[in-house]
Amino acid sequence: MALLRIENMTHYFGGLRAVHNYNLDIEPGQVRGLIGPNGAGKTTIFNLITGIYQPSKGKITLGGSGIVGLHPHQIASAGLGRTFQDLRLWRHMTVLEHVKMARYSKITYGLIGAFFGTPKRRREEAEIEERAYHLLGMMGIAHLADQVVVNLPYGAQRKVEMARALSMEPKILFLDEPTAGMNPEELRQMMEIIRQVRDAFGLAIFLIEHRLKMVMELCERIQTLVFGEVIAEGTPEEIQNNPKVIEAYLGKEIVE
C-alpha cells in the first residue's frame, strides 16, 4: 500500500486545463522529484494535494484514506507537511514560535489551559519547546531561536521553514523549490539537510526543483511535467537522456 496515491487527478482553472490525468505513488522513505519548465503546473499539483485547491476529478489517498475535500489543516494533521516556494513565514513571530506553532493540532490542553495557564499547559508547552530546540539544533539555527524571522538571512529563513514543517511530524514532506535563490554553499547545506532529514525521520519526500543537479542527486524517481501532463517518468539517468525532456527544457531546434 502506497503512503500517498494519486489517481487520474485533473484540474481546471475555468476553461484552462492546468493538470491532466496526474498519477503518483509514494512509498515511505522514498524521495521523489517533480521537474518541469515554469508554468508547467508543479505548484498547482502541490496545492491540489495539500487541499488549497479541490481537484476537478481524481482520487487522492493518504495512508489509505481519501483526503479530497478535507481542509488544508486536516490534510496537514493527517501527516502531510510542506514548505512554500515563496517562503511563507510569519513576519512578527520568532523562530522558536514558528517551530512550536506547527504542533497546533497535537496540543491537548485546550482553551481552559490557554486562558488560565494550567500546569498541564506548562508541561505541554515545555515539551513542545524542547522538541523545537532539538529540531532547530538539527538545522543548525538553535542560536537564532529568539530572533524575529524577518531579521534573518535568506538561507536561515529557508531552514526555519524546513524546521517548521518537520515539527508537525509529517509522514511525507513536500518541498517546493527548497533551494530557490540560494548560493552554492547554502545549496550544499540544504541538500545535506534533506538527506539527513530523510534518514533521521524515515519520511517520504516529494520535491519540486528547478536545479536539475539537485534533483538528479537526491531523487530515486523523477517525473517531468509539461503543460500539466507528465511526459516522462523514471530514474535520474533515464530522465536525463530522455529526448522529450531535453526538448521541453531546451527547445526543439537545439535538439535537432
Next chain:
Amino acid sequence: MEVKNANLTKNSKLRGFFSQIPLLAWIIGGLIAVWLEHLAGDRLTDILMLPKIPVLFGFVTMLKKPLLIPSSVIYVLLIYLLPVFIFARLTRSPLNKLAAALFKVPWLSAVIHIVLFYAILHIWADISAYRVLTLRLTLVAVILTLSLNLINGYMGEFSCSHPGFMALGAYMASVLSLVLFVSDRHFGEAVLPAISGPFLFHLVLIGGGIAAALGALVIAVPSFRTRGDYLAIISLAFMFIVKSMIENMEFLRGPRGLSGQPDYATLPVVFTWTVLCVWTINNFVRSTLGKALNAVRDDEMAADAMTVNTRQTKMVAFMFGAFWAGVAGGLFAHVLRYVNPGTFSIQKLAEVLAMVYFGGLNSVYGSIVGAVSLSLLGEALRPLEIFKWIIIPLLLILVMIYRPTGLIAFKEFNVRNLIRPKQEPE
C-alpha cells in the same frame, strides 16, 4: 560627537541607576506616596495656597488657574515624585532580597504585587469621589481596549462592533441585576434578597459577557468564511443594529435607557475583573493556541498548512474578545448606574479604537498604556473644553506618524520578568 557620547554615558548611567530597582520598591514607594497624601495632603495644600488637593496630579488646577502652576508642580513633586524615587533608590538592596525571596513562589509574588498595587489605587482614590469614578472608568476602558486589541491587533481583523458587544453586555447585566436584586416600577419586585447581590453580581457580569459572545457568533459565522474587509463592514452594521434594536425595545425603555442599577461595581470589583481580564488574555496570547492568531494574521495559508485550524482560531478569539467587551459593558453600566443606547455608538467606537492604536497593536502593555493615558488625558484636559478635541487627535496623529503601530506594539507582557528581582552591578 563628544557631547553625544557624554549624553550617552549619562543616559546609560541613569538607566543603570533605575534598572537596579525592583518593581516591589516602586510599588511600596507609591504606597508611601499616597499614604503621605492621605496624611499631609490637606496641610500641604494650605501651605501652597491651593484650593484643594489636586485631583489628577494637578493638571486640572494648572489648566484652570495658570497662576497656581508652581504650587501644583511643587505639590506633585513633594507628594508623589520625591518620596517614590527616594524610597525606591534607598531601599533597593533590601527590597531586591525580599523580591528574590518572594520570587521562589512566582504566583504568590505576583498576587502580593497586585494586592499592594490595589492598595495604592484604593488610598489614592479615597481622597475624592471623582477619583474613584475616574479610576473605575479607566479600568473599564482597559478591559475594553485589551479585548479589542485581541481582535484588531493579535488577530489582525478590523472589527467595529465593540460598542455593540458592550451594549449587549451592559443591557444584559443591567436587566439581570434590576430583575434579581432591585424592586422598581419597571421590572417589579426583586427576586432575590439584596444581600446576595454583591456575590451574584459576578455571575450577572458573566451573563453579560456571554450575551456579547453570542452576538459575536452571529457576526463570526458569515464573516470568517473569507478574509478581507467583510468583517469591518458586517461588524459596523452590527453595532448600528444593536443600537437601534435597543432603542426600539419598549421593555428596555427604549432611548430613555435603564437606570437604578445597584452600586455593585465598586473599585475592588472593577479592579478584580480588570486583573482577571489582563491575566486570561495575556495567558491566551502567550500560549501556542493563542499565537495561532498571529500566524493566521501574518499568513493564513501557511498557518493552515501547519495544521492550524484557522477558522476555529478566529472564532474563539473573536468570541473571547466579545465576552470581555460584554463584561466591560456590564461594569460600565453599574459604575454609571445608568445606560442608554446612545452611549454605544460611533463615538464610543472611535474612543476604543484610538486607545488600541495609540497604545500599540499586539501588546498587552500597549493596551493598558493606551487606555490609561487616553482616559486620564481626557479627564485632565477637560478644562480646555473644545480644545481637548484638538489636542487629543493631534497627539494621535503624531503617534501614527512616528510609531505607526502604536506606542508599545508587539511586546510581550511577561509578569515573571516584571516581578523578578533586579541585578545589582558590582
